[in-house]
Amino acid sequence: MTLHSHSAPAGAGPASVQAGGLPLARIGGVVALAVLVVAPFILYPVFLMKVLCFALFACAFNLLIGFAGLMSFGHAAFFGSAAYVTAHTVKVWGLSPELGILLGALCAAGFGLIFGAIAIRRQGIYFAMITLALSQMVFFIALQVPFTHGEDGIQAVPRGTLFGLFDLSQPLTMYYTVLAIFLFGFAVIWRTVHSPFGQVLKAIRENEPRAISLGYRTERYKLMAFVLSAALTGVAGGTKAIVFQLATLTDVTWQMSGEVVLMTLLGGMGTLTGPVVGAALVVTLENYLAATNLPVPVVIGAIFVICVLLFRRGIAGEILARFGKGRS
Amino acid sequence: MMGTIFGIPPQALFGQLLLGLINGSFYALLSLGLAVIFGMLNVINFAHGALYMMGAFVSWLLLTQLGIGYWWSLLLAPVIVGLFGVLLEKTLLARLYKLDHLYGLLLTFGVALMVEGAFRHQYGVSGQPYPIPEALRGGQNLGFMFLPNYRGWVVVASLVMCLGTWMAIERTKLGAYLRAATENPVLVQAFGINVPRMVTLTYAFGVALAGLAGVLAAPIYQVSPLMGTNLIIVVFAVVVIGGMGSILGAVVTGYGLGLLEGLTKVFYPEASNIVVFVIMAVVLMIKPAGLFGREK
Numbered sequence: 001m002t003l004h005s006h007s008a009p010a011g012a013g014p015a016s017v018q019a020g021g022l023p024l025a026r027i028g029g030v031v032a033l034a035v036l037v038v039a040p041f042i043l044y045p046v047f048l049m050k051v052l053c054f055a056l057f058a059c060a061f062n063l064l065i066g067f068a069g070l071m072s073f074g075h076a077a078f079f080g081s082a083a084y085v086t087a088h089t090v091k092v093w094g095l096s097p098e099l100g101i102l103l104g105a106l107c108a109a110g111f112g113l114i115f116g117a118i119a120i121r122r123q124g125i126y127f128a129m130i131t132l133a134l135s136q137m138v139f140f141i142a143l144q145v146p147f148t149h150g151e152d153g154i155q156a157v158p159r160g161t162l163f164g165l166f167d168l169s170q171p172l173t174m175y176y177t178v179l180a181i182f183l184f185g186f187a188v189i190w191r192t193v194h195s196p197f198g199q200v201l202k203a204i205r206e207n208e209p210r211a212i213s214l215g216y217r218t219e220r221y222k223l224m225a226f227v228l229s230a231a232l233t234g235v236a237g238g239t240k241a242i243v244f245q246l247a248t249l250t251d252v253t254w255q256m257s258g259e260v261v262l263m264t265l266l267g268g269m270g271t272l273t274g275p276v277v278g279a280a281l282v283v284t285l286e287n288y289l290a291a292t293n294l295p296v297p298v299v300i301g302a303i304f305v306i307c308v309l310l311f312r313r314g315i316a317g318e319i320l321a322r323f324g325k326g327r328s
Numbered sequence: 329m330m331g332t333i334f335g336i337p338p339q340a341l342f343g344q345l346l347l348g349l350i351n352g353s354f355y356a357l358l359s360l361g362l363a364v365i366f367g368m369l370n371v372i373n374f375a376h377g378a379l380y381m382m383g384a385f386v387s388w389l390l391l392t393q394l395g396i397g398y399w400w401s402l403l404l405a406p407v408i409v410g411l412f413g414v415l416l417e418k419t420l421l422a423r424l425y426k427l428d429h430l431y432g433l434l435l436t437f438g439v440a441l442m443v444e445g446a447f448r449h450q451y452g453v454s455g456q457p458y459p460i461p462e463a464l465r466g467g468q469n470l471g472f473m474f475l476p477n478y479r480g481w482v483v484v485a486s487l488v489m490c491l492g493t494w495m496a497i498e499r500t501k502l503g504a505y506l507r508a509a510t511e512n513p514v515l516v517q518a519f520g521i522n523v524p525r526m527v528t529l530t531y532a533f534g535v536a537l538a539g540l541a542g543v544l545a546a547p548i549y550q551v552s553p554l555m556g557t558n559l560i561i562v563v564f565a566v567v568v569i570g571g572m573g574s575i576l577g578a579v580v581t582g583y584g585l586g587l588l589e590g591l592t593k594v595f596y597p598e599a600s601n602i603v604v605f606v607i608m609a610v611v612l613m614i615k616p617a618g619l620f621g622r623e624k
Contacts, residue, residue: 304438
């Protein structure tokens with residue numbers, strides 16, 4: 001069995017959201033959007049922006065695991081390297097934030113191409129181990145090259161003005177920019193999943209030999225999905241560097257790769273909204289834990305164990321499964 | 329005295345090669361444990377690095393809290409880590425065998441975070457020194473280099489353990505059952521062999537090897553909650569390079585990569601951290617199944 005027969009039960013996948021649940025999904029989408037627009041007036045904007053950056057990160061990661069069946073354990077390499085490139089180009093080269101984020105995403109996509117070309121030669125567990133090892137290589141490179149400033153990271157990155165028009169040092173302007181970037185990334189993923197390309201990815205996930213026998217060059221599809229996921233992760237990483245005005249080694253560690261796995265697992269692999277829910281929960285939890293004396297890794301590890309043992313569909317997956325049962 | 333070899337003083341060259349051999353001993357012991365566990369359980373044990381750290385910490389605690397010395401630790405710490413492994417397998421891993429193998433990886437990842445986080449919370453990140461046992465202090469002058477006795481002991485001990493494990497699996501009756509159960513557990517169970525118990529013991533043995541490596545490492549590196557964190561990823565790369573297929577492959581690859589890393593430290597130190605990963609990428613391009621692996 002593949003991983004996804006658990007996470008996306010028959011008929012409860014995104015396909016049915018598109019077909020059967022359209023009015024409800026549309027209402028839900030409008031409500032969610034309204035909440036996101038009003039949110040910065042109620043909650044702390046920096047917290048919300050962190051949630052949105054990680055939500056985009058998790059959605060990009062989920063594109064691979066949830067829809068192509070590829071478990072990457074090295075996505076921190078894309079997130080972190082993009083953060084470094086954005087921070088460096090904006091701070092040292094004096095580029096505008098949109099160009100900085102674009103270059104960060106391009107760098108991540110380049111790494112994605114290299115990682116993907118190497119890793120898709122193996123499947124399953126090996127794929128996870130290879131991506132993990134390659135991302136550790138990026139970590140050591142980031143530790144040694146001078147422009148990343150080692151343990152200090154790149155600090156005091158100016159937020160700058162978007163398109164020369166919007167002053168991003170204003171918290172609300174920054175927030176709506178991040179929201180727009182997140183919605184753009186989410187739309188790209190939504191479009192990809194519901195395109196013929198996305199259908200082929202799902203076919204590969206369910207049964208790769210059959211997809212090959214139907215004449216699809218599955219390696220190319222997997223590689224394209226990998227590069228797309230890496231690029232969107234780069235957008236998330238670059239945006240994070242602008243929001244927090246900071247790029248550090250933390251973003252490249254394998255613990256970061258593990259964190260995005262947890263967000264996706266907790267929210268629901270193979271669902272479109274799950275990673276967003278998971279990211280919001282994990283970021284909230286970490287914020288809460290930072291104020292207490294509890295050791296964060298122990299709590300995160302415990303949630304991992306509980307999710308794997310009892311809760312493999314994740315929150316969104318469970319809701320979709322119940323909801324789907326009720327209707328049929 | 330000799331001159332230089334490729335422009336490097338021989339002292340430095342052999343010194344780094346010895347360090348490489350020491351690192352290789354740990355790679356070999358850890359990847360051997362991973363391979364044994366994977367063969368039987370189809371689980372990549374992400375907690376292996378954390379359990380290696382636990383082995384080192386148990387021996388440090390035995391010494392500082394109970395006054396139990398190195399030689400007893402060498403026996404007791406692997407047993408304690410092994411018992412912890414039994415607990416893990418019985419309560420957690422055993423529930424996952426029918427699912428995709430990736431869940432085993434995710435579960436043991438969570439366990440690794442918990443174990444490392446707990447030790448870090450309790451003992452902080454700074455390393456604790458562990459003295460070299462009396463009998464192994466000092467060293468030998470081999471003419472071309474100075475060999476500290478303890479380091480020589482680590483190399484010999486890990487070689488003996490690796491060869492012993494290989495012999496036990498390839499040449500004994502129990503090993504034959506193990507290999508048979510790896511091939512076809514249902515059939516072996518039908519012959520009246522308690523396969524679930526074998527699975528538990530295999531996991532316990534694999535993590536006990538990690539615990540033993542931790543005890544051996546304690547006097548060389550400091551005992552710290554993070555000592556296994558980055559090591560486990562290098563060992564994963566070693567396992568990918570060697571291929572999971574063969575026990576001997578895991579051992580040979582472990583020592584070989586340790587030595588290669590040592591050589592890199594001599595000739596191009598900047599790359600010594602990443603050389604294993606570069607080799608992994610090259611091997612995957614040429615022989616995706618790994619040097620000793622079989623394509624399934």
